[in-house]
Amino acid sequence: MDFREFDELAAHRTAARAWIDANVRREWAEEQHRSGTHQTPELHACLARDGILGAGWPTELGGSDVDPGFARAIFEELVRAEVLCEGWITTVMVINTINHLGTEEQKRAYIPPALRGEILIALGYSEPDSGSDAAAAKTAATRDGDGWLINGQKMFTSTAQLCSHVFVLARTNPEVPKHKGLTMFLVPTSADGYELQPIHTLGGQRTNATFYSDVRVPDSAQLGGVDEGWSVMHVALVYERAAPGTGAIEQTPTDAIAAWARETRRPDGRTVLDDPLVAERIGRMAVDAEVARVLSLRIRWLAEKGEMPGVEGSMWKMFATEAAQRHYSDILDILGAEGVLTPDAEGAPVAGRFEHGLRTSVVGTIYGGTSEIIREIIAERRLGLPKSRSSK
Structure with a gap:
């Protein structure tokens, strides 16, 4: 594999950002954060209306003629805008499973309505x-x-x-x-x-x-x-990592904390990043972020070859979520008392992203299987170790 940076969606970026500007309201991200509901019905209706949900699906199942690369670029831009589509992610998992295992009647009953935005699972x-x-x-x-x-x-x-x-x-x-x-x-x-x-x-x-x-x-x-x-x-679960908006962008705090440390000065006039211990910690975060990116690229590579990634998704999930916990813990050490300021607190660094990120990272190692369960999957299916628990 060639791990060099290459934006395969570059041709779609301008059009995707124009679509975001025309259809996505800034308050949707704020409402998702306030309510904790990471799915916006108005946005979902727009995605269905313009055929983005149906991109890449066969026309006989309700698929559209929208370029799948354009659709993927839109979902990546939505992640950057912090507008999430978690209900659609789980729906894509299920309709892919129906397409793989379901009867013709089930495919007709669930897939076209889902691509029209009428069904969420x-x-x-x-x-x-x-x-x-x-x-x-x-x-x-x-x-x-x-x-x-x-x-x-x-x-x-x-x-x-x-x-x-x-x-x-x-x-x-x-x-x-x-x-x-x-x-x-x-x-x-x-x-x-x-x-x-x-x-x-x-x-x-x-x-x-x-x-x-x-x-x-x-x-x-x-x-x-x-x-x-x-x-x-x-x-x-195999399809979980291939859903739009999942793993599209490795959401790590590395760039944000590096920018803050580069711009923030200590009382002696030196920047926070001038401290070699801080620089080392941020460097380790960057290494982890690159490892997580490469693990996610392997999943995409296998999927594009027509294979079904199995344990690779578990490997990515465990490494990325545990790394996120380490990163946010280190960041709060770097920030000191300011690190615990919540997003609604005046003067919170980077609008309180780090405090919120720490809380989110804790549950990240639980969603989709706890790290303990994921370790068992990797041990049994990749390393060939015996089962650690009885199946009774």
């Missing part, structure tokens, strides 16, 4: 008693005539308050090892017996607890085969 994996150990799910799905009844509870169902469906991992066979008795269902949030309650995280994001009390779904809502949910979920 949240992820229903984690539970209160099992967290990142998704295979320990207790939410149960039992046969009921030509359909299923779902009963249980899910945690951290982010953007569910705006979604039309939740992709629910449910136990359909309690008599077999836990990984083998699970099935995936697409549950409408309009169904009787479905409820949600908001949860606000340390990082300021709103997520949800979702509840299922005799929620009835038809057999057509089941994806990938009964008791095959573990394999289905693995396909979805």
